[in-house]
Amino acid sequence: MAKKLSDIDDDFLDEFDDDEKDTQETKPRANKKDIFIKFAIIIVVAVAVFFCVRALIKSFKGEGGLRASRKHIGIEHLFTQKEGSYPLVSDGELSEYRVYEFENTLYLNRKYVVENIDCRFYYDKEADTILYTAEDETYTFFAGKDYYEDSKGKEFKCDYIPVVKNDNGFYIAVNMINFKRVMFKYCEYDNPKRYSVWTYDMEGEFDNYKIKSDTALREGNSVKKDILLDLKKGDFVTVLDDTDEDFFYVVVQGVHGYVEKKSVESKAEKPELFVVDEPFKSAIKDYQIKLGWAQVTNASANGTILEYVANTKGLTTISPTWYQVENAKGDMISFVDADIVKALKKDGYEVWPLVSDFMNDVNSKELLSSREARINIINRLITDAKKYSFDGYNIDFEDITKESAEDFLQFIRELSVECRKLGLVLSIDNYVPMDHTEFYNRGEQGKVADYVIVMAYDEHYAGSPESGSVSSLPFVKTGIENTVSQVGDSRKVIVALPFYSRIWSETYENGSMSLSSKAYGIKSLSGIISQNVSEENIIWNEELGQNYAQYAIDNVTYKCWIEDATSLEAKLKAASAANVGGVAFWRLGFEDRTIYDTIGKY
16 A cells, blocks of 8 residues: 555654664764874874974983074184185194195195105205105205106106295195105185195094084084084094093084084094005015124224124124214215125125214214215215125214204115115114104104114213113113104114123212213123122112122222123013014123123023
8 A cells, every 4th residue: 555645754754763863872982982083193293292392492402401502603713814825724733834825736834744744855955955755766846846856857747836935935735745655635625715634643643433413513512602513414523532521522624623422423434534654665684683883993993893703692793883974075984894894794794884973073964964965975885885795884873963853864865765776774873762862753764764773771871960770671671662663663673782881980079979980891890890899799670670789999989780691681581572673782892702692592
């Protein structure tokens, strides 16, 4: 039966009512879900806001809640600007020297180069030129010329001027400084323009760190301090001081400042600081040198050489004191005896004549600053080496001053070139390193010569203001250690030890004491001590590594720190422990033959 319209409406309304009821029943459940979702969103937003705010606060505050400065103060005030030259930061420190620019080429003052980079750029005052001695040649550079010459006059053309001169002296082109060896690296920075130089001598003195996150270089060790430079992740900084708890004191781009430690990684190598400083080819032996000096002050003294050598045992090398520089022109007095050379070589000894500068009161500056005088000495030595078949030379220049030190090194370089051509051994005598003899530059000697001999005696000498040992064990050990450290290769160091002691005389009169001394060889000293001191009164001093004796005659007190087989053995042990290239002894004729039984152990 068909429904009436009213019935249809009623059915529709009933269905509507049912839907309404269903909706009303499910609505509360939908509201709970919406509330949960909204609450979760609120929490997420709140956390995000928290971290954003925290990050914002951290960007404006440092450790301890300090407000971090964002002010950039710039670095222009740190560097003085001058037309034609630029500030130079040398090994992290602002230098008094500057980088000079001429015709689009950069130059450094020769004095700065010699003091900090390469001491081989030598100023020849006579010719007003710059010399550079390499392993096998000496080159000459002329101010303002676009070429340089070797010793035979052969020219080498450059596309720039290697050396210029102005009112401040000679300047070496930056591209020429690494002429034969890479001794420094430099970087250029702008705003303001400046140059940062790192040298071979200082490599390894500082620690390099890499920035691990963007940070600031500040003018002080606090985040409140203003910013000098913005540093980026991956930048290198060189640490000068890390004693602060939170900051490194660094140099970067030539600028000093402070950077927070939390912004840097651990130590890192900085490849561009790698440099090369190869020594010259050397004629060092594959055995231990055992050298004895034979003192010759006149021709008649040659008669004792073979006699003294016959009394030795186990020596490899004999060095007669045959040459004396006579005057500032480089003329020399010679006591060479060809028959003695032949006899020594026949018996298997190498002969290295000694050349001295202190017998005739010659001014070392006048002598060695003259290229003509240096060449005069060198030509004489090379001619005689060929004539007599010498195996090497021992240079004993003891009157070098700070003023003549650079000239002395140039002489050694030039002589080394000629010795190298003939395969001659070149050895240089040196005092035990002291502050007042640092100018001898044992490091450079060790690079150009074959052996650096440290004369480990005369700790107390004839004119000493107080009595004491000629060669105490601590004096010897320190001399060996410091010489090896400066030379850089223990195999190139020979330790010279004494065959003599001094007996000191202390005379007391009217409440004052006068002091004098006399040197005695081991052989003669033994007799004197035994005549005046009983055996039980000879006291071993463990610290000094020597026996000590004291006795009195009338109003004179005699004191002696004794050199004997026991003291010598202690020194030989020290030399052996340092793995040096050999030992030498001053002088033959002072010793007793039995001493060689001790020497033979080492």
